[in-house]
Amino acid sequence: MSVTANDPKRKTWINTPENSDFPIQNIPFGVFLTRDDIITIGTRIGDTAIDLGAMHQLGYFEGIPLTDDIFLQDTLNDFISDGKKTWRLVRNRISDVFDIKNETLKNNEDHKSIILFELEEIEMKLPVQIGDYTDFYSSREHATNVGTMFRDPENALMPNWLHIPVGYHGRSSTIVPSGVPIHRPMGQTLPRGAEKPVFGPSRLVDFELEMAFITTDANVMGEPVPINEAEDYIFGMVLFNDWSARDIQKWEYVPLGPFLGKSFASSISPWIVTLDALEPFRTKGPKQDPEPLPYLTQDGNHSFDIQLELDIITEEGVATTISKSNFKYMYWTMAQQLAHHTVNGCKVNSGDMMGSGTISGPTADAYGSMLELAWQGTRPVPLNDGTERKFIQDNDTVVIRGFCQEGGRRVGFGKVSTKLLPIFGS
Amino acid sequence: MSVTANDPKRKTWINTPENSDFPIQNIPFGVFLTRDDIITIGTRIGDTAIDLGAMHQLGYFEGIPLTDDIFLQDTLNDFISDGKKTWRLVRNRISDVFDIKNETLKNNEDHKSIILFELEEIEMKLPVQIGDYTDFYSSREHATNVGTMFRDPENALMPNWLHIPVGYHGRSSTIVPSGVPIHRPMGQTLPRGAEKPVFGPSRLVDFELEMAFITTDANVMGEPVPINEAEDYIFGMVLFNDWSARDIQKWEYVPLGPFLGKSFASSISPWIVTLDALEPFRTKGPKQDPEPLPYLTQDGNHSFDIQLELDIITEEGVATTISKSNFKYMYWTMAQQLAHHTVNGCKVNSGDMMGSGTISGPTADAYGSMLELAWQGTRPVPLNDGTERKFIQDNDTVVIRGFCQEGGRRVGFGKVSTKLLPIFGS
Numbered sequence: 001m002s003v004t005a006n007d008p009k010r011k012t013w014i015n016t017p018e019n020s021d022f023p024i025q026n027i028p029f030g031v032f033l034t035r036d037d038i039i040t041i042g043t044r045i046g047d048t049a050i051d052l053g054a055m056h057q058l059g060y061f062e063g064i065p066l067t068d069d070i071f072l073q074d075t076l077n078d079f080i081s082d083g084k085k086t087w088r089l090v091r092n093r094i095s096d097v098f099d100i101k102n103e104t105l106k107n108n109e110d111h112k113s114i115i116l117f118e119l120e121e122i123e124m125k126l127p128v129q130i131g132d133y134t135d136f137y138s139s140r141e142h143a144t145n146v147g148t149m150f151r152d153p154e155n156a157l158m159p160n161w162l163h164i165p166v167g168y169h170g171r172s173s174t175i176v177p178s179g180v181p182i183h184r185p186m187g188q189t190l191p192r193g194a195e196k197p198v199f200g201p202s203r204l205v206d207f208e209l210e211m212a213f214i215t216t217d218a219n220v221m222g223e224p225v226p227i228n229e230a231e232d233y234i235f236g237m238v239l240f241n242d243w244s245a246r247d248i249q250k251w252e253y254v255p256l257g258p259f260l261g262k263s264f265a266s267s268i269s270p271w272i273v274t275l276d277a278l279e280p281f282r283t284k285g286p287k288q289d290p291e292p293l294p295y296l297t298q299d300g301n302h303s304f305d306i307q308l309e310l311d312i313i314t315e316e317g318v319a320t321t322i323s324k325s326n327f328k329y330m331y332w333t334m335a336q337q338l339a340h341h342t343v344n345g346c347k348v349n350s351g352d353m354m355g356s357g358t359i360s361g362p363t364a365d366a367y368g369s370m371l372e373l374a375w376q377g378t379r380p381v382p383l384n385d386g387t388e389r390k391f392i393q394d395n396d397t398v399v400i401r402g403f404c405q406e407g408g409r410r411v412g413f414g415k416v417s418t419k420l421l422p423i424f425g426s
Numbered sequence: 427m428s429v430t431a432n433d434p435k436r437k438t439w440i441n442t443p444e445n446s447d448f449p450i451q452n453i454p455f456g457v458f459l460t461r462d463d464i465i466t467i468g469t470r471i472g473d474t475a476i477d478l479g480a481m482h483q484l485g486y487f488e489g490i491p492l493t494d495d496i497f498l499q500d501t502l503n504d505f506i507s508d509g510k511k512t513w514r515l516v517r518n519r520i521s522d523v524f525d526i527k528n529e530t531l532k533n534n535e536d537h538k539s540i541i542l543f544e545l546e547e548i549e550m551k552l553p554v555q556i557g558d559y560t561d562f563y564s565s566r567e568h569a570t571n572v573g574t575m576f577r578d579p580e581n582a583l584m585p586n587w588l589h590i591p592v593g594y595h596g597r598s599s600t601i602v603p604s605g606v607p608i609h610r611p612m613g614q615t616l617p618r619g620a621e622k623p624v625f626g627p628s629r630l631v632d633f634e635l636e637m638a639f640i641t642t643d644a645n646v647m648g649e650p651v652p653i654n655e656a657e658d659y660i661f662g663m664v665l666f667n668d669w670s671a672r673d674i675q676k677w678e679y680v681p682l683g684p685f686l687g688k689s690f691a692s693s694i695s696p697w698i699v700t701l702d703a704l705e706p707f708r709t710k711g712p713k714q715d716p717e718p719l720p721y722l723t724q725d726g727n728h729s730f731d732i733q734l735e736l737d738i739i740t741e742e743g744v745a746t747t748i749s750k751s752n753f754k755y756m757y758w759t760m761a762q763q764l765a766h767h768t769v770n771g772c773k774v775n776s777g778d779m780m781g782s783g784t785i786s787g788p789t790a791d792a793y794g795s796m797l798e799l800a801w802q803g804t805r806p807v808p809l810n811d812g813t814e815r816k817f818i819q820d821n822d823t824v825v826i827r828g829f830c831q832e833g834g835r836r837v838g839f840g841k842v843s844t845k846l847l848p849i850f851g852s
Contacts, residue, residue, distance in 0.1 A: 168682035169595035183648040185770035222609040222850040256594035257683020344611035424648040
């Protein structure tokens with residue numbers, strides 16, 4: 001089926017700001033609370049939110065096999081379970097309805113008053129119920145930086161790293177959408193030189209600049225997903241901030257991996273951009289040497305050229321862009337991650353989320369965490385208000401933006417913006 | 427509120443085999459498919475399954491604040507969300523209805539024909555939708571054995587182990603109830619002495635003898651659960667077999683912890699035994715030295731005397747009990763695990779599951795994994811059919827049983843029984 005929604009020539013009758021992340025070629029999916037306090041599934045063109053539940057009730061998806069309530073839900077999980085063919089049919093239809101040449105809805109003021117919302121009228125919610133969340137560790141630059149700092153610069157990468165998309169299970173219950181503030185966590189840490197741990201607020205709260213993909217039901221338990229089919233089970237992507245408390249993490253993580261140093265919060269952008277919409281921005285990832293084992297081998301372009309920026313905004317509102325990275329720096333592809341994740345028969349469900357791991361680029365201004373940007377506190381990062389940061393301070397807001405841009409085309413993710421509040425109850 | 431359901435003198439009109447794990451003092455909760463293919467929430471007395479959905483519709487829970495459909499669901503999550511007071515009211519009422527002196531249901535053949543099932547008529551399902559699953563590592567003997575084998579006998583415990591109930595996030599999607607067979611996983615391993623990894627079936631499939639507890643909604647995000655309140659948020663316990671592929675695990679687990687070596691399957695017993703029912707079997711755990719930090723300090727008896735046994739049954743049906751352990755050997759208590767898990771503000775939801783970690787006792791016949799019982803393959807474990815095992819073979823069935831017994835009282839968990847099939851598709 002051709003993805004007509006990606007037609008670069010198509011224009012829309014919805015007023016769309018120039019350089020918007022959400023032209024008619026994007027058509028992402030999200031969940032929002034409307035001005036009437038009703039939760040619905042929607043999409044977005046320019047700065048207009050579109051209620052897909054209302055569109056469906058008014059007959060705009062006629063001919064597409066959808067249950068009546070598929071968009072009247074508080075998560076996208078069931079829609080995602082419908083599979084790639086249905087996602088394409090719906091995206092193509094939305095593109096048709098809002099095509100500048102289509103006057104059906106354009107000229108129906110009653111319907112428009114029910115279907116369209118300004119962004120200020122809605123509140124974005126978590127788009128999926130995340131059954132399981134996995135975080136990978138797939139940026140060679142990030143793994144090398146961390147290995148250099150914490151272990152041995154001569155052997156910064158662990159022996160398994162070039163053979164396995166290394167990953168670990170994360171905590172689903174504390175993944176929140178953009179705009180939801182989080183608290184500095186308390187925890188156990190071992191002060192430098194101390195014999196015994198102490199308890200108190202984490203002093204080293206950090207972000208991790210990541211992206212994540214959301215899956216559909218991929219397999220039955222026991223059955224691996226072959227690498228060449230893996231992308232069919234990826235619904236789309238979001239921006240992802242994997243908050244980390246470095247001091248808690250350091251004391252707890254040997255031998256079973258990160259736990260409370262991560263599980264206090266992770267933040268995502270609320271609009272899931274489909275893999276279909278990202279199709280024009282495919283690119284090759286880094287050359288993989290040694291060649292991966294056959295179950296991880298693939299031909300063609302399986303990375304995406306997604307430009308990433310990260311700002312710190314101080315309590316007074318002064319913003320500084322402190323990192324510019326790109327998803328294409330990832331050593332392991334999403335297809336490789338998913339094939340590896342299921343090679344042991346691990347079941348993957350609709351709404352599962354898999355993070356990339358911190359995306360650090362090759363230069364020091366492209367690092368994806370304060371740990372790396374300020375190199376363990378040894379090179380404080382200057383901000384535009386004259387202050388500097390080694391880690392994140394209370395009441396700082398961290399914003400990640402991401403977009404693809406090539407020729408006249410742009411498809412973006414908007415942002416994930418999260419304020420770090422002081423410890424709970426303070 | 428007194429827990430009258432625990433009255434040791436109470437007898438029931440339901441025929442209950444002597445030494446049953448499910449006397450009227452147990453009243454566990456589970457989910458099953460009835461002979462009419464309807465899914466319902468139920469309990470069990472002796473070898474009789476009891477449909478709580480039908481009981482509720484017929485008015486047996488009158489006066490208890492329950493929604494009409496609370497037991498007509500395919501998981502216990504909503505009932506568990508109702509909280510400890512409601513669990514007690516329901517358990518006390520069930521105990522009353524089946525008391526030998528209560529003739530209401532006993533003499534109502536119509537009602538009995540709707541409410542009661544023989545075990546052969548039903549199929550047990552997963553009792554909860556598990557949002558997040560965490561596995562701890564709280565047996566000192568197990569951690570010491572593993573540290574001795576893989577690291578250094580002189581420093582077998584990591585420096586953090588006596589200060590932190592060490593744990594990691596696990597995979598929820600592959601937790602299955604007793605009776606569901608699993609497949610030997612495929613994966614990447616590094617053969618001894620090899621430079622490069624290979625791909626193939628795991629050769630070192632192992633069980634882990636564990637128990638797990640199931641929580642109710644414990645907190646809002648950001649808010650720790652104080653140690654002295656932690657038990658109020660524990661609904662009950664199950665037997666837990668945390669299947670492990672030791673060769674996959676060994677190659678992948680540094681630095682982010684176990685991943686595909688564990689995520690292919692975990693198995694649980696289907697009846698959740700409430701913490702209330704276990705109350706008479708409270709005991710002290712091992713002395714904790716050094717004293718834990720204040721947020722982990724508690725007085726009183728917070729462990730439970732639960733006897734555990736593990737059998738291997740060969741394909742031909744020959745059973746051998748190869749381990750006898752006890753939950754009371756756990757160094758860290760469930761309350762400490764939950765308090766630690768939430769101290770950073772991590773949100774805990776209804777239906778979350780937390781595993782104990784392998785429960786190894788002080789003697790070699792009380793070890794909770796083949797890794798330890800056969801000491802890395804150096805001391806093969808003899809079976810009653812004359813064969814021996816270093817790890818689990820295709821078509822072996824692993825059975826864990828658990829029960830509390832003291833004086834004339836017994837409350838048990840039944841069993842979790844799982845057959846290991848050959849690799850998927852073979």
